[in-house]
Amino acid sequence: MAVVFEKTKALTDVKLHYCPGCAHGIVHRLVAECLEEMDEVKNAIACVPVGCAVFANNYFNFDAIQCAHGRAPATATGIKRVHPDKMVLTYQGDGDLASIGTCEIVHAAARGEKVTTIFINNGIYGMTGGQMAPTTLPGMKATTAKAGRDPKINGNPLRVSEMLATLTGPAYIERVSVSTPAQVTQAKKAIKKALEIQKQGLGFTFVEVVSTCPTNWGLTPVKAMEFVRDKMIPYYPLGVFKDITAEEGK
Amino acid sequence: MAKGKVTINEVICKGCGLCVSVCPKKVLDLSTTKINAAGYNPAEMVSDDCIACTSCAKMCPDCAITVEKLD
Numbered sequence: 001m002a003v004v005f006e007k008t009k010a011l012t013d014v015k016l017h018y019c020p021g022c023a024h025g026i027v028h029r030l031v032a033e034c035l036e037e038m039d040e041v042k043n044a045i046a047c048v049p050v051g052c053a054v055f056a057n058n059y060f061n062f063d064a065i066q067c068a069h070g071r072a073p074a075t076a077t078g079i080k081r082v083h084p085d086k087m088v089l090t091y092q093g094d095g096d097l098a099s100i101g102t103c104e105i106v107h108a109a110a111r112g113e114k115v116t117t118i119f120i121n122n123g124i125y126g127m128t129g130g131q132m133a134p135t136t137l138p139g140m141k142a143t144t145a146k147a148g149r150d151p152k153i154n155g156n157p158l159r160v161s162e163m164l165a166t167l168t169g170p171a172y173i174e175r176v177s178v179s180t181p182a183q184v185t186q187a188k189k190a191i192k193k194a195l196e197i198q199k200q201g202l203g204f205t206f207v208e209v210v211s212t213c214p215t216n217w218g219l220t221p222v223k224a225m226e227f228v229r230d231k232m233i234p235y236y237p238l239g240v241f242k243d244i245t246a247e248e249g250k
Numbered sequence: 251m252a253k254g255k256v257t258i259n260e261v262i263c264k265g266c267g268l269c270v271s272v273c274p275k276k277v278l279d280l281s282t283t284k285i286n287a288a289g290y291n292p293a294e295m296v297s298d299d300c301i302a303c304t305s306c307a308k309m310c311p312d313c314a315i316t317v318e319k320l321d
Contacts, residue, residue: 004254005307005317016312020290021266025311181272181305214266221266 010036012061021221023211024052024120026178027091027187028059031118034192035062035087038199044087045079047072049096052126056091070101073108076115087195089116094135095125098158102134105164112169112203116194119160122211123232130216134158137235142216157235161208165241171203173242177210177233179225186238202244210236252320254302258293259314265290269306269315275299278306 010032018024035041041062048056050069057064067075072090080088097105097119105117124142125131132142132149135157139148149157161175172194176187187209194205210232212224219227240246256278263286270278270293279296286292292314293306300317307315 001255001321002319003316004302004319005304005315007313007316011313015262018311020264020311021268022311025313026309029313178309181308184308221268222271225268225271 008033008036010041010061011059014058016059017055018052019215021212021214021224022052023122023178023209024056026184027118027120027209027211028056030178030184030188030191031089031091032060034188034195037192038087038195040087040195040199043085044089045083047076047079047088047090049090049092049101050127051093051096053091053093053120054127070096070099071104072096072101073104073113073115073117076117077108077111077113080113080115084114084201087116087198089118089195089198091118091120093120093126094122094133095128098134098160102158105160106167109164109204109206110167110169112171114198114201114203116191116198116205116207118191119206119208120211121160121208121236122213123157124213124216126213126216130213135160135236137231140231141218159236161206161236161241164206169204170206170242171244172197172205172240173208174206174240175208175210175236175238177228177238179210179212179228183238197245208236210238252298252300254300255318255320256295256300256306257316257318258295259316260284260286260292260294262312263290263292263314264288264312265292266311267293268309268311269293272305272309274303274305275301
């Protein structure tokens with residue numbers, strides 16, 4: 001009898017506070033597994049956001065700092081410049097990164113800071129109760145868009161990965177999802193590649209994860225995963241948007 | 251003959267059902283008799299057809315699943 005899957009040691013035994021079926025738990029595990037496999041757990045510093053993942057420092061079994069709202073890339077910049085040999089990553093949601101922290105993420109990417117950002121895009125503000133986010137899909141209901149988002153009034157959702165891919169600074173940008181086991185495997189590969197590129201000091205790395213919020217979407221966890229596949233991924237297509245290691249190989 | 255065994259940590263399972271939805275052999279289901287301290291019905295094995303593919307564990311947001319491969 002051989003154990004083929006067990007909880008990674010890079011996560012603590014604290015019970016996650018997330019709602020049932022929240023994909024934050026999956027992405028936490030992927031980040032932790034990647035760091036454990038790279039033997040970088042003792043060398044990692046996570047910059048955690050304001051939002052549902054604000055207590056991620058309780059779950060990561062490595063150093064972490066809670067940053068001011070949206071300012072995780074700025075905090076990570078400081079840490080990485082003082083400790084260039086550490087693995088520095090930011091873990092941010094869409095309210096944190098794509099709204100109040102847009103300035104910080106764009107400029108950290110433009111400067112090519114050698115950190116990794118994990119961006120959880122679930123199209124809604126989770127912690128504060130389901131308000132419309134910059135990434136809410138057209139027609140998607142939120143507490144501040146009762147009839148669904150109307151692009152004429154509320155504007156159109158941001159595609160952050162595509163936007164950052166136009167810059168020179170980033171080394172690697174990929175959008176993944178976690179709505180099926182195969183997508184989870186691909187997401188892990190993307191996170192690991194981003195961390196490896198950071199380790200090589202090649203530039204800014206960014207992994208966007210199209211995620212779920214079953215509670216505020218008003219769906220069961222299983223239906224929320226279907227919503228990701230049917231509605232979110234057509235607007236936020238998965239794939240690699242920038243990879244300087246692939247370009248060098250051409 | 252079972253090729254694998256799934257162990258679910260019933261204390262931290264939140265009964266979200268993602269593991270149940272992705273199991274290719276329909277080995278798992280939410281319990282109809284058990285309820286944990288947080289008020290959730292944890293997942294449990296309902297058949298012996300597990301092939302140790304780890305799909306359930308990959309989807310579990312709470313790291314509540316351990317998978318073993320039987321010899």
